[in-house]
Amino acid sequence: MKKVLLLIAAFTACSYQHLKAETVKVYPIIFCNTEDEKIGMSCQNDQYRFVEQLGIIETALGLDVDWTMAFTGNECNKPNLEKVISNLDCGTNDVIIFYYSGHGVHAKADAADGWLPQMCLNYNSYDQDKFVPVTYVQSKLKGKPARLCLILTDCCNNEAEWVSVKSASASDGKPANTGNIDIARLKKLFCESKGTVVATSSKRGQVSLGPKEGGCFSMAFWDEIYRIESGQGEATWKAVMEQTKKLTLEYTNNKQEPVYKVDVDGIGGSAPPPVNTGNNTVVIAVGETELANAFKRIVDGSYSNTQRLGMVDGIVQSLFTSDAQVLMVGRNLTTRIGLPMSISKYLEELALSKTVKGVNIVKASKNANGKYNQITISEIR
Amino acid sequence: MKTKIAILVLMLGTFSMSLHAERLSDEDRATLEQHALEKINDFISYLPEIAAKSNKSYEEKQLAQKYIAKTLELFIGEGNDYEYIDAAGNRRMHPAVTMQTTSRGFANPPQPMKRYLQRLMALPYQTVEVDTCQAVRIHSHLRETGDGWYVGSASFLQVFRATRDGRLVVNDKDLKIVTIYVKRIHIPETGEDIWVVYLGDMRVRSSWK
Numbered sequence: 001m002k003k004v005l006l007l008i009a010a011f012t013a014c015s016y017q018h019l020k021a022e023t024v025k026v027y028p029i030i031f032c033n034t035e036d037e038k039i040g041m042s043c044q045n046d047q048y049r050f051v052e053q054l055g056i057i058e059t060a061l062g063l064d065v066d067w068t069m070a071f072t073g074n075e076c077n078k079p080n081l082e083k084v085i086s087n088l089d090c091g092t093n094d095v096i097i098f099y100y101s102g103h104g105v106h107a108k109a110d111a112a113d114g115w116l117p118q119m120c121l122n123y124n125s126y127d128q129d130k131f132v133p134v135t136y137v138q139s140k141l142k143g144k145p146a147r148l149c150l151i152l153t154d155c156c157n158n159e160a161e162w163v164s165v166k167s168a169s170a171s172d173g174k175p176a177n178t179g180n181i182d183i184a185r186l187k188k189l190f191c192e193s194k195g196t197v198v199a200t201s202s203k204r205g206q207v208s209l210g211p212k213e214g215g216c217f218s219m220a221f222w223d224e225i226y227r228i229e230s231g232q233g234e235a236t237w238k239a240v241m242e243q244t245k246k247l248t249l250e251y252t253n254n255k256q257e258p259v260y261k262v263d264v265d266g267i268g269g270s271a272p273p274p275v276n277t278g279n280n281t282v283v284i285a286v287g288e289t290e291l292a293n294a295f296k297r298i299v300d301g302s303y304s305n306t307q308r309l310g311m312v313d314g315i316v317q318s319l320f321t322s323d324a325q326v327l328m329v330g331r332n333l334t335t336r337i338g339l340p341m342s343i344s345k346y347l348e349e350l351a352l353s354k355t356v357k358g359v360n361i362v363k364a365s366k367n368a369n370g371k372y373n374q375i376t377i378s379e380i381r
Numbered sequence: 382m383k384t385k386i387a388i389l390v391l392m393l394g395t396f397s398m399s400l401h402a403e404r405l406s407d408e409d410r411a412t413l414e415q416h417a418l419e420k421i422n423d424f425i426s427y428l429p430e431i432a433a434k435s436n437k438s439y440e441e442k443q444l445a446q447k448y449i450a451k452t453l454e455l456f457i458g459e460g461n462d463y464e465y466i467d468a469a470g471n472r473r474m475h476p477a478v479t480m481q482t483t484s485r486g487f488a489n490p491p492q493p494m495k496r497y498l499q500r501l502m503a504l505p506y507q508t509v510e511v512d513t514c515q516a517v518r519i520h521s522h523l524r525e526t527g528d529g530w531y532v533g534s535a536s537f538l539q540v541f542r543a544t545r546d547g548r549l550v551v552n553d554k555d556l557k558i559v560t561i562y563v564k565r566i567h568i569p570e571t572g573e574d575i576w577v578v579y580l581g582d583m584r585v586r587s588s589w590k
């Protein structure tokens with residue numbers, strides 16, 4: 001009898017370990033220079049688009065996404081970049097997506113940077129010692145055990161004599177986060193591919209175009225992912241990047257040619273699909289963890305409506321000012337929909353909702369006491 | 382002469398600019414129509430929470446009342462008579478939004494939405510299922526009707542099944558057409574436009590039994 005019990009215990013432990021190993025966690029690392037005078041708006045829209053689109057994928061595939069590693073404005077800086085990459089602790093079945101939208105440049109004298117640019121982050125030319133080469137990110141992320149690593153940069157790659165070469169290892173030792181979607185094809189890309197994809201928005205010597213709606217390269221990339229979600233196109237990273245290149249050329253009248261390197265072993269049965277939690281809820285919040293957790297709880301279908309309604313007062317009191325307002329935007333993240341609503345009324349609506357699967361926090365502002373007084377959201381259904 | 386031409390050009394320019402400002406962009410149109418479809422999905426998802434609560438606890442009845450209030454908020458006038466401006470520019474009152482249902486394949490006369498929901502709650506069924514057959518779609522696109530209002534319509538297939546004493550007593554399948562109202566509200570302080578989307582009357586187009 002004891003032997004049987006031991007056997008069952010060992011089997012349970014093995015199953016647990018196996019299940020644990022199968023979970024896919026996605027780590028998006030987002031750096032966007034949203035406060036730049038010239039390109040800030042474009043980068044801001046790139047960030048919104050990234051968060052929105054990855055949010056859709058997160059919802060569709062039931063992935064577990066760590067949304068805490070987004071850095072914009074003054075936070076889009078070198079120490080944060082080094083720290084977040086250094087601290088990143090991921091598993092062998094996880095996915096890392098590094099995304100940068102901002103200024104970029106290429107050292108004319110440089111051979112080491114090869115085809116990849118340096119990211120200016122939020123620094124001016126006189127602070128060029130703080131620029132970070134994409135090769136730094138590449139080499140650091142290579143050391144992580146993730147199954148799939150995407151490095152996408154939407155920035156210029158034009159050459160400048162005043163820019164010096166930076167070592168990719170210079171910072172070592174320094175102190176350093178629905179309905180109509182073709183799920184099978186998305187899974188093929190995010191859950192079954194293994195390897196690395198590195199792409200930058202323009203080839204060496206070229207500038208990258210960034211109208212206020214967002215970078216042309218980023219738009220082309222998400223347009224292609226949308227095609228895959230709609231059941232069109234070839235669901236491999238090589239095909240996605242090739243099509244992104246074609247679309248970017250098309251959008252820019254052949255002025256901007258993205259370059260990429262895909263080192264993915266393609267379709268493999270080795271990487272199992274992610275564990276779906278069942279209720280498929282998701283909240284996207286850029287750096288607003290507390291708020292994100294609150295929304296996650298209130299749309300969690302595993303609680304009853306009464307339980308969810310019971311959460312409203314507590315959330316309002318702990319996170320919001322009494323007169324906090326909610327503004328809503330449509331799925332394009334720009335069209336303002338509906339009159340401003342009090343936070344209590346909105347949370348009650350969420351608690352009763354059967355169709356809202358997640359809340360995308362587009363903007364959030366706090367008062368001097370650290371309480372939210374206005375948030376702009378869009379809903380994921 | 383030159384001054385007159387200049388004034389004319391200025392007037393034409395201003396006119397065309399105001400026309401441009403009032404035009405609904407394709408992107409806004411698509412977003413607003415999508416939002417209207419989401420409201421219809423909300424409406425459909427609320428119905429089972431409202432229906433057949435006659436034999437349920439006080440707490441469940443209270444919750445159903447909350448859902449009725451939320452449902453009415455989806456509609457223009459929130460279930461009450463609402464004001465509109467007629468073709469001659471006069472302010473008039475429009476009767477409250479109505480709902481049309483079918484019984485055994487025959488269309489019933491439309492009834493006020495508020496009454497429909499209250500009656501739905503009181504129905505003596507054991508279980509109620511509402512299924513949309515995944516077919517909520519735009520029937521006619523939004524078009525401007527003046528005074529900042531836009532009107533369109535959407536259609537959806539709705540299956541309503543109810544059981545009593547373990548037997549299926551209602552099994553109606555309707556194609557419903559719902560009017561969509563969109564109002565543009567300009568906020569002068571911020572220069573922003575806010576769009577408010579409401580649902581209107583729901584009519585049975587055809588049904589199957």
